[in-house]
Amino acid sequence: MLRLAGISKRYGPVVACDAVDLAVHQGEIHGLLGENGAGKSTLMKILLGLVQRDAGTILRGDEPVEIGSPQDAVALGIGMVHQHFSLIDPLTVWENVVLGDKGRVDRSLACAQVEEVAERYGLPVDPTARVDRLSAGERQRVELIKCLRRDPSVLILDEPTSVLTQAESAELFTVLRRVVRTENRAVILISHKLAEVTAATDRVTVLRRGRVVYESRTADTTAQELAKQMVGRDVSLKAEAAALGLLPVAVSPAEVTSDGVALRLRDLTVRYGGVTVLDRLSLDVGAGEIVGLYGVEGNGQATLGDLLSGLVVPDAGTVEVGGAPVDLTGAGALHKAGLGVVPEDRHRSGVVLDMSVAENLALKEDLGFFVSRRRMRAAAQRRAEEFNIVAPSMDAPVRSLSGGNQQRVVLARELSANPSVLVAAQPTHGLDVGAIEDMYVRLRKVAGSGVAVLLISTELEEVMALASRIAVISSGRIVGVLAVGEATAEKLGMLVGGVAA
Structure with a gap:
């Protein structure tokens, strides 16, 4: 249905795509794998007309085509559901679906179309509901309906399950399989989860550093081989399973040396515009313990991270560090109390991109x-060596570092204050396999030194690999806490979905 031949794209000296060949067949789900920076996003932007290629040919069937704009892509039957939702929260479902249409909008017709597509593909949603009142899974359905309403023959999905529960993910792939098989469409599935790719796809292509390094029928390959091709070296699925999006081979509870509660959260409540984002959230973390806070995105984790960073003052509730209550209205009070934070978005609140590594x-x-630049650089150099921060110099702007090295800068800064509690929110988002595994080693080492670690993550594999206990958050409240030895993907999935495990 679609063939890319010799697609290349440069950004100055950086080669994002290097003579990439990709064939997408009718009636198949094609997995596109690769670490961050491998060229996946650039390739898809070229297909959507958002970026213009420097070289190569795009063929629709046997005919060469030009895709100069997103409108050209739509006309050619190419649609995409992006990783981050492109919905307007205050609008209703039907209003979001018709955004971009030309001419007069007929509300009744639009609602009927939404209902027809929803019924046809098994994606139930109320066309008159406001988007800001929908769950993450329902929003994903709206994105799919918005795309399927345009009747694409090639559907691109970018990390489609990152905000879905396990049950919603299974439902999504059931729908995709039906669409592909019964209507002879094609799907390109971009995912970093090997388990997802091996279970859902018919064919797989691996990109590394802008080049196609491997392609195969999914049935003819293994997760081990795909992992090796992704990172360019042999990998241990036992040691690196979580970093590769696979459940750990053997899960055993982390050894906890807790000698008391280091972090105590009690009845934390945060409301925005009448909406309760955190709902009497309570949780304890012991010294030397890693507690995983697990749930799909949009259930209050970001607000909790901001609260523990001192950016949000709760409407009610308390935070205690080392048994002492903290005045949450005081600037820097949590830091002074001994709490360090690796924030969810390092660019927004973790680093200042245009300042130097040392700064x-x-x-x-x-x-x-008076600031001694010499002493500041010397201290920075010591920390860079301790945390394996790779940078041209301590005077280089943090913007010039890779994502993994930026995250090491954040971790090094927070740990240099010798905190008794470390909050790590989505600490491996946007990192490649090597940087993820390095972060796991460091978090285990931190806990081993007696620091209480609260790991906030949407990655099931991550919390099961690192935590001794897993607390599940849903709609801003803790709905269950399981020891990792008794936690299973099924039990956690039920809790995330609001069902007692």
């Missing part, structure tokens, strides 16, 4: 009125 590492230090 970022010193952000939380009391440097006094």
Whole structure:
């Protein structure tokens, strides 16, 4: 249905796509794998007309085509559901679905179309519901309906299950399989989860550093081989399973050396515009323990992270560090109490991109009125060596570092203050396999030194690999806490979906 031949794209000296060949067949789900920076996003942007290629040919069937704009892509039957939702929250479902249509809008006709597509593909949703009142799974359905209403013959899905429960993910792939098989469409599935790709796809292509390094029928390959092709080296699925999107081979409870509760959250409540984002959330984390806070995105985790960073003051509830209550209205009070934070979005609140590595590492230090740049660089160099931060120099802007090294800068700065509690929110988002595994090693080491670690993550494999206990968050409240030894994907999936495990 679609063939890319010799597609290349450069950004200055950086080669994002290097003579990429990709064939997408009718009636198949084609998996596209690769680490961050492998070229997947650039390739899809070229297909959607968002980026213009430097070289190569795109063929629709046997005919060469030009895709100069998103409108050209739609006209050719190419549609995409992006990783991050493109919905307008205050609008209704039907209003979001018709965005971009030309001419007069007929509300009754639009609602009827939404209902027809929803019934046809098994994606139930109320066309008159406001989007900001929908769950993450329902929003994903709206994105799919919005795309399927345009009747694409090639559907691109970018990390489609990142905000879905296990049951919603299974439902999504059931729908996709039906669409592909019964209507002879094609799907390109972009995912970093090997388990997802091996279970859902018919064919798989692996990109590494902008090049196609491997392609195969999915039935003819293995997760081990795909992992090796992704990272360019032999990998241990036992040691690196979680980093590759696979459940750990053997799960055993982490050894906890807790000698008391280091972090106590009690009845934390946050409301925005009449909507309760955190609902009497309570949780304890012991010294030397890693507790995983698990749930799909949009259930209050980001607000909790902001609260523990001192960016949000709760409407009710308390935070205690080391048994002492913290005045949450005081600037820097949580940091002074001994709490360090690796924030969810390192660019928004973790680093200052245009400041140097040395300056970022010193952000939380009391440097006094006069700052010795020599001493600041020397201290930064020591931390860079300890945390394996790779940078051209300590004076280089943090913007120039890779995602993994930026995250190491954040971790090094937070741990240099010798916290008794570390909050790590989505600590491996946007990192490649090597950087993910390095982060896992460091978090285990931190807990082993007696620091209480609260790991906030949407990755099931991550919390099961690292945590001794897993607390599940749904609609802003803790709905269950399981020891990792008794936690299973099924039990956690039921809790995330609001069903007692």
